[in-house]
Amino acid sequence: MLDQLNSERFADQSPRQVYSKLLDEGDYLCSVRTMYRVLAENQSSRERRNQLKHPNYQKPELLATGPNEVWSWGITKLKGPEKWTYYYLYVILDIYSRCVVGWMLAHRESADLAKQLIETTIEKQEVQSEQLILHSDRGPSMTSHSVAQLLGSLGVTKSHSRPHVSNDNPFSESQFKTMKYRPEFPKRFGCYEDGLRFCRKFFGWYNNEHYHSGIGLLTPASLHDGQADEIIAARKLTLQDAWKNSPERFVGGMPKPESSPKAVWINAPKRELEIKNEAPQANCPRAPKVTSLTHPRSGYPSMGCVSAEPTSVSPDSSKINEQNTLNTRVMPKKISGVRGLAPDQPELLHQS
Secondary structure: OHHHHOOOOOOOOOHHHHHHHHHHOOOOOOOHHHHHHHHHHOOOOOOOOOOOOOOOOOOOOEEEOOOOOEEEEEEEEEEOOOOOOEEEEEEEEEOOOOOEEEEEEEOOOOHHHHHHHHHHHHHHOOOOOOOOEEEEOOOOOOOOHHHHHHHHHHOOEEEEOOOOOHHHOHHHHHHHHHHHOOOOOOOOOOOHHHHHHHHHHHHHHHHHOOOEHHHOOEOHHHHHOOOHHHHHHHHHHHHHHHHHHOHHHOOOOOOOOOOOOOOEEEOOOOOHHHHHHOOOOOOOOOOOOOOOOOOOOOOOOOOOOOOOOOOOOOOOHHHOOOOOOOOOOOOOOOOOOOOOOOOOOHHHOOOO
């Protein structure tokens, strides 16, 4: 049988094909299952086709402690006047201040337009070489060679999200949601000028009038321009005056204004304590072949999360009291007006 399977005639055919061909020729060697078993015993059964292997993308971990350190950019569609017509909105956002530092509305998505917007925004913000990290998803314009060459020539570090992971680019997604959930956002734009007029009004409001909850209720422009300390100091004085005039209104003591962010992360790294408290991922495909099942907390068995036969769970059989077997075939006696089993004394019965 091995000679037949390994012959030049059947070397590229499956055992089912070989089995059927030999049957048509009047020859029966064995069953298909036996062929597979013998091939496996001789290490001749494996996948011979080329399999798609997904690369292991590293999770981006980006930190910004001030403006113009990490930018996030993306492209979203705005519906045009007719079905299947769109305008493409390019937006570059500073993740520390949430300020929109550059935007552009175009008729198409193009790497050349993205390159032009990035170059103009970097020049306007006076970003120096090796100062900025530009983060985006894996769209065609973001991963284009022209954009990559531009960033390399300007000394800007590029960063990309993992495929199919929207949480790796949360700030741009949140900004797009804020725009599209505004009451004045239309279902469709009548023309390109209509969309351009809306974007100018929206980004003016977003940067200069919108008190962002993620940055201590400051406006993005004030934090980006370095006015946060002055505004927070003025708010503190106002709250102190209110507390002095009516201290009984503040049961928790003197109120304090929210502070500006000290650091903003994209995928902040987990602390060692959080990693230790996580359950071991034994069945994770990316986990090492030998995964320790040692429980992260002390006092547990070292060979696993739960020992095989702990004494508190499985005591000696000699100490277990024998119990009478419950006969499930006997129906319980029902007594009207009383829930549960019948009382021993008839006088305790509920009289209806």
